[in-house]
Amino acid sequence: TQLLEQSPQFLSIQEGENLTVYCNSSSVFSSLQWYRQEPGEGPVLLVTVVTGGEVKKLKRLTFQFGDARKDSSLHITAAQPGDTGLYLCAGGNTGNQFYFGTGTSLTVIP
């Protein structure tokens, strides 16, 4: 059961454009993580956010955790072909596992 819905599911943009990916849930999470996955590889952690309203920046990537800790967004500025990949959000609580979202497949065209 996927508790986290991501949108859009697929995104194809030109190099230099900006984009935003959304991660939504009806559940509250104590922390939320974003991962990027390339074909044939495991996901790689990009960021963890733990506080409602928190904003973190990683170079051209900006991550925001919703005030109610039910949703998150990832904004990429001036996308580059190297940003191509599957972006996954994952929510966790004090339990022992993270629930992954459905994923957003991003293609940046040179």
Next chain:
Amino acid sequence: DTGVSQNPRHKITKRGQNVTFRCDPISEHNRLYWYRQTLGQGPEFLTYFQNEAQLEKSRLLSDRFSAERPKGSFSTLEIQRTEQGDSAMYLCASSLTQGASGYTFGSGTRLTVV
């Protein structure tokens, strides 16, 4: 540290055969997780270990699946009597006890059941 290592990277098997995958986590990580990922989907939790103890199993983990982590080091995931629906990427991840630090995933084992 070489990260999380999974073997084999690819496995093709005939329906009904048994398969076993191995995961070597980062040495100082207490927790080890198995996830399954099908094409176009996010990873789905299967089971996790803290040291050698298997503390949680998903309902996805049918009786044909078994996982072990002897001595709290490497782990194996065995699938008995494979079915075509078992075809997926099987991902292993490890973390420190405090999961908020995030998982480190291996490259996965791609299973194809024919």
